[in-house]
Amino acid sequence: MTSSAARREILVFTEGEKTEDGYLLPWRRAYRDAVLLEIDPFHGVPLSLVERAVATKKAEARDERRGRGRAHDEIWCVFDINSHPNVPEAIQLAEAHGIGLAISNPCIELWFILHFRDQTAYLSRHEAQSAASALLGCGKTLTRPAMELLYNGYKDARDRARRLDAKHDGDGSPPGSNPSSSVWSLIEAIRAQRL
Template structure:
């Protein structure tokens, strides 16, 4: 009897199917604390696996309207899923053309993470609640006092472990301003950074 032939095994390696990563482009006006924070965020393994975050810093530290116009141009790229602009309001003297920048962003689907008075307010919320009005200079001084730094650069590892607490505090501020009918730019203090976190990491959305 002829021995039964066994079917040869398929030696081709089966490739695992992974969901395609989203691409988010973030435009920043700052060249220190904002990129430090965002670069550390995008390196977190669970974010890196699901979302490609590209950070673009305006070489001239452009005003919000400049960032929004750059984001509109970039959003025409089919490879880009979302464009965000991260910028400040500034007190007592606001950035120029804030209302126009926000209106233009809404018209073109550009997402905004605006901090009022400045990004340092978002950093403060990682350590404590902040409900009182702050000028930009006051927010910068308090932020440096809380983390002990002397310059603009931050150690992002000190912040990322507290990001969910910061998101909750920022969301509570937003709801408080809504109840009080405090409209932009009179919603000081506030930060839309928690909404950016919601886009890249739903567990840090600030809900609840």
């Protein structure tokens, strides 16, 4: 077992309070020897999340320079596109400050759908939520069997999400168009075995 001092530390800010936290729980458990995955209690719209993440990163860097603790190795924000205002500003701010982004368009339920099947056509948030609920057999609060299905289906979902990115790139759609999800990039950061 790796000592806790050697573990990478990742701080995640999530838009929602239940679904994203539930999804990340099996990843937190599976990689706990290599990564300390912490979910911040603050939740909000994309720009608020990113602003809080940037402020946290700056405060941690300042404290670390003063010998008061260690800054997280990575800070991420997880949010949906939905119809949120200021998403481009949130993305730009995150990129300017080295904050990782795991964005789903229209919502995280699209990411869940990708664990089971391809989804190349546009879909509304309500359509995505309904389809994910049917596939997982639960609503926004993920059950243990749903979490296991998602954990075990990760590689298929990642591959499908990457193919969606390539599809959008190939047809000239803007990056992150509906449907798309970059949640896989956060999971890859958690799974990375850099020590």
